[in-house]
Amino acid sequence: MPHALFNEPAETVARTLIGAELEVDGVGGVIVETEAYDISDPASHSFGGPTRRNAAMFGATGCAYVYRIYGLHWCFNVVCDAGQPGSAVLVRALEPRTGLERMHERRGLLPTASLCSGPGKLCEALGIDGSLNGRPLDQAPFALRLHAQPPELVQGVRIGITKGAETPWRFGLKGSRFLSRPFPAMAATA
DNA sequence: GTTCCGATGTACT
DNA sequence: GTACATCGGAACG
Numbered sequence A: 001m002p003h004a005l006f007n008e009p010a011e012t013v014a015r016t017l018i019g020a021e022l023e024v025d026g027v028g029g030v031i032v033e034t035e036a037y038d039i040s041d042p043a044s045h046s047f048g049g050p051t052r053r054n055a056a057m058f059g060a061t062g063c064a065y066v067y068r069i070y071g072l073h074w075c076f077n078v079v080c081d082a083g084q085p086g087s088a089v090l091v092r093a094l095e096p097r098t099g100l101e102r103m104h105e106r107r108g109l110l111p112t113a114s115l116c117s118g119p120g121k122l123c124e125a126l127g128i129d130g131s132l133n134g135r136p137l138d139q140a141p142f143a144l145r146l147h148a149q150p151p152e153l154v155q156g157v158r159i160g161i162t163k164g165a166e167t168p169w170r171f172g173l174k175g176s177r178f179l180s181r182p183f184p185a186m187a188a189t190a
Numbered sequence B: 001g002t003t004c005c006g007a008t009g010t011a012c013t
Numbered sequence C: 001g002t003a004c005a006t007c008g009g010a011a012c013g
Helices: A012-018 A101-109 A121-127
Strands: A019-023 A026-039 A064-069 A073-080 A085-100 A142-144 A154-156 A170-173
Touching: A012 A026, A012 A073, A012 A085, A019 A085, A064 A085, A064 A121, A073 A121, A073 A142, A085 A101, A085 A121, A085 A170, A101 A121
Parallel strands: none
Antiparallel strands: A019 A026, A019 A142, A026 A085, A026 A170, A064 A073, A073 A085, A154 A170
């Protein structure tokens, strides 16, 4: 994986990752929804500077930042930088493509569209947990392949936050049925 | 379709 | 003590 790809602002990486294929131990699919966070952003974990939890956000570019949310779910981020430590992209949803049986074992016999349609669901389906925090995405168990052609994007405000709620740093694959939630009908094409 | 709730780790007042 | 980048299930319409 080209390291330079992640040496960009979080918003750029968030756009670039839509349409990329992510696998963990051969289980995964196409990323269809992301959100950008950076250190200037009050919604970001990195906003107040490094802590034990967010250390990976200030670590090497192109690594995973995995954290626990609400005490029970995991969320998966890609650490980026561009000279501004504390930047990352939350992967919120993907379209399942490989390892569907493993996903069903972990998540139950759900419709395919419900397996990875949210940050916590995606982590459960792919088997992502805190043990992968800080691990490089260009090495096993991770595999990440970029899209050949840039897909059409939609853009909107991020989900589940109160601070920085107006910042339109949520991106989706246009027309995807695998999003965590729909983008508003008037969502701008990014 | 909607709202409400409980599960509970980590950061913070 | 409160807030939080969530989810699934219950209750309701």
